[in-house]
Structure formats: structure tokens, C-alpha cells
Amino acid sequence: MSDLRLAELDADNLxxxxxxxxxxxxxxxxxxxxxxxxxAYVTPTAWPRVILDGDAVVGFVMANWDPDNEIPAFRGGIWRLNIADDAKGRGVGRFAVEEVAAEARRRGYDEITVLWNPAPDGPEGFYLRVGFQKTGELFGETIGTRRV
Structure with missing residues (x-):
């Protein structure tokens, strides 16, 4: 994990x-x-990004930036985070969260949200370790909020 960066989705990395x-x-x-x-194709406010380590695709993150959404949990934050199996445990997910937080700050947000399944083997531990706090429930999922 030497050269992590986000890139726009394109025909080469698809x-x-x-x-x-x-x-x-x-x-x-x-x-x-x-x-x-x-x-993302049908949601103009979606922000899909490929996570690269050098030239290798190691993950995908999609945020959403919709400050006027009637549901506060959908105004700004992470919608999806997928990490390649061989990249797990190397800080790729944490990097993606930090990049979404940085983009949120650039856009004038004070916080970001994420929803996760509260199952025992779900991603809750990861999201809590990277600074999200449980702030509610929506559609049977836990809402996590993190100041940026």
C-alpha cells in the first residue's frame, strides 16, 4: 500500500x-x-470513485452529496465501500473514509454519514474504529455519523 489514491471510474478501470x-x-x-x-448512473448526486494502489484497483467507494435531501442521513456521506479481498487489513478502507471526509470538507459539510447492517459479522466495528458514532436507525440499518 504505497500509493493510494482515488480515481474517477472510466473504461480502463471498470x-x-x-x-x-x-x-x-x-x-x-x-x-x-x-x-x-x-x-450512480441514475443518481446525479452520487460520487463513485475507484481506489487505486499505484495502478492496481483495490477498492471502490461511492459517496452522495445531496444537501437538500429530506432524509438527513442521505445528505452527505458514504453509500458504498467495497475493498478487494487481498487489500483488506492494509488501511484501504480507512483511506477511503478519509478521502470522503476531505471531499465533504471541500463541499462545506460538517459531518458525513454511513448506514450499515447491524449483524454481528457486519462492518460496524470498522466504521466505529474510523470515527463514526451510532446516531440512529433507518430502514433496519444503523446510522453512523462522523464529524469532518
Whole structure:
């Protein structure tokens, strides 16, 4: 993990990014990247980014910037975070969260949110370790909020 950076999704990195788990139909607590890309295509406020380590695709993060959304948890924050299996545990997820927080600050946000499944083997521990605090529930998921 020497050269982490975010890049816009493009024709060159698309084949690698859609291979990041979970695969369509695989049981997981986050949607497959292909689903997220389709959602970004029809959601003008979505902000999909590929996470690169040098030239290697190691993850995908999608934020949403919609300050007027009627649901406060959807005004600004992380919608999806997918990390390649061989990149897990190397700080890639933390890097992605920090990059979303930096983008939020650039856009004038004071906080970001994320929703996660409260299952025992879900991502709650990760989100709490990177600074989110539980602030409620929505659609059966936990809302996490982090000051930026």
C-alpha cells in the first residue's frame, strides 16, 4: 500500500472494479460494485470513485452529496465501500473514509454519514474504529455519523 489514491471510474478501470467482492448474488452487507455503478448512473448526486494502489484497483467507494435531501442521513456521506479481498487489513478502507471526509470538507459539510447492517459479522466495528458514532436507525440499518 504505497500509493493510494482515488480515481474517477472510466473504461480502463471498470473491468477490475466490477470484480471486487461481493459478486452479484453473493451474500454480503454491501451491494455489488456493478449495482452501485448503475445506481450512480441514475443518481446525479452520487460520487463513485475507484481506489487505486499505484495502478492496481483495490477498492471502490461511492459517496452522495445531496444537501437538500429530506432524509438527513442521505445528505452527505458514504453509500458504498467495497475493498478487494487481498487489500483488506492494509488501511484501504480507512483511506477511503478519509478521502470522503476531505471531499465533504471541500463541499462545506460538517459531518458525513454511513448506514450499515447491524449483524454481528457486519462492518460496524470498522466504521466505529474510523470515527463514526451510532446516531440512529433507518430502514433496519444503523446510522453512523462522523464529524469532518
Amino acid at each position: 473491468p477490475a472494479v466490477i470484480q471486487i467482492p461481493p459478486a452479484v448474488g453473493e451474500k454480503a452487507y454491501v451491494a455489488p460494485v456493478a449495482y452501485s455503478i448503475a445506481e
